[in-house]
């Protein structure tokens with residue numbers, strides 16, 4: 042049976058904007074109130090996804106969520122016509138309108154945690170949508186995320202869907218951004234690494250002082266239980282609180298893994314030596330630990346360029362390639378490190394740079410834009426084929442973006458009732474294009 046690691050990229054929604062909503066995410070805060078370009082954002086993401094499909098990877102697309110989310114604004118007491126709801130929210134509570142208009146579901150590394158069938162006791166792929174409780178604009182994503190995943194992975198012979206964890210800060214869960222699976226081959230049982238920022242119950246463990254730790258140990262442990270992973274196939278590592286305080290709000294901003302390779306910054310983990318030794322003990326066979334020293338790339342440079350928010354992919358030849366944002370190429374220290382990396386004895390033999398700056402300005406690099414699902418060919422055949430990125434779907438989606446997306450959006454435009462109409466018209470067409478059914482509330 043053939044094995045793949047499929048990537049499901051989030052399609053950037055028509056309301057992509059810079060509202061500075063994410064405290065602790067340096068890029069989101071520093072680009073607050075700048076004008077965005079939703080059309081360019083969607084096309085940059087599609088181009089990156091298509092390039093991976095062209096490299097031979099299985100590549101899917103996840104639809105954006107309905108925004109502005111008028112339904113949530115109504116739950117918050119704004120009433121009248123949809124236009125009146127938007128206008129009242131803009132006047133009385135602009136921060137709530139901004140939260141309900143964010144296109145943040147594009148970062149599908151935060152959509153869910155996924156454990157492949159090779160790792161789970163029941164031999165099925167398990168999905169748990171992330172609760173994303175730390176930020177209000179993200180906490181309104183999980184219900185639709187769950188529906189979307191069920192619409193795509195809709196066969197209970199192969200796929201198990203769990204509810205998001207109960208919505209409370211002690212169970213803060215940010216999905217695959219804090220989870221990496223290492224293995225020798227995608228179809229062999231691997232070790233799932235859960236990285237958490239703090240413990241809600243163990244007062245002896247350290248916590249960041251300045252910025253929030255979004256993921257808790259208790260949430261990571263609950264997901265491992267739900268996904269039927271045993272102790273031998275899991276490692277729980279605490280993120281170094283000092284790096285969270287420098288803007289590393291998810292582990293995928295400081296570490297990334299693929300197959301038997303882990304690429305990470307020297308300061309990424311708390312008690313890293315012990316934990317990586319545990320990993321070495323649990324993963325059968327060779328393990329490539331590529332640690333980037335701080336004297337070559339500082340945490341500040343890592344956060345600025347997203348060197349670790351790269352995707353490491355395995356090509357048909359067996360070689361690995363690094364999919365990096367152009368920001369890495371533009372920083373002389375990071376570029377020098379990457380040049381050296383290609384000469385080192387690691388599985389990475391190629392580096393490809395992509396311009397995803399529209400997403401980067403909100404703190405989302407190439408790896409944030411994708412959700413990984415390791416699958417065999419039977420499982421791939423069982424999912425909704427209309428979400429897989431073919432030449433035809435790529436052309437259709439680009440034309441769809443051209444028809445419906447604006448090329449400039451300011452935060453003040455979010456109250457424009459016309460933007461809501463444009464957004465719903467676009468999404469309605471998209472559900473038909475990708476045969477998703479009526480997943481959005483406005484369609485019911």
Ligand SMILES: N=C(N)NCCC[C@H](NC(=O)CCC(=O)O)C(=O)O
Pocket residue numbers: 058059060061062063066069070143145148150151179218290291293294403404405406408409410
């Ligand atoms: N690292 C991963 N996997 N994902 C990146 C998520 C970026 C997202 N930014 C935002 O939500 C900014 C939205 C705004 O400011 O308008 C966040 O902070 O949750």
